[in-house]
Amino acid sequence: MDCSGFDWSQADIQDWEVECIRQAAAQGQYLITKHAFQRMRERGISSHDVRNVLLNGTPVSKDLPHVNPRRAPGINIEGDLQDGRRIRVKISWQEKYAVITAHEVEVKP
Structure with missing residues (x-):
């Protein structure tokens, strides 16, 4: 499997894309940009929180x-x-x- 990016030709999130993200997170093969670090600090989100979401979270959309x-x-x-x-x-x-x-998102009841 080629884990070098995303399929930008379609809006649907592909299973291989999620698998590659989780693999990169598990191996520590990703970076956190300066912008993301600043926002995380402002919002009380740790690097551990981010890694946990990458490993276990639910993909919701693709921009x-x-x-x-x-x-x-x-x-x-x-x-x-x-x-x-x-x-x-x-x-x-x-x-x-x-x-x-x-960033934090509102949980709707």
Whole structure:
């Protein structure tokens, strides 16, 4: 399996994309951008939280590069933290997998 990016030709998240993200997370083969670190610090989200979401979270959407130029391309994965918060992690491809932001999302009853 070629784990070098995403299939930007379709909006559906592919199983191989998720498998590659989880493999990279398990092996520590991803980076967290400066922007993501800043946002994580502001929002009380740790690197451990992000890794846990990448390993165990639910992929919820894919932002394609040609659809909305204001949104960075990537796959959004959500997961619950031990303190009850749910966060969304966006991971993209920048020569390797790269977390580009992480933020809390509202859990709807």
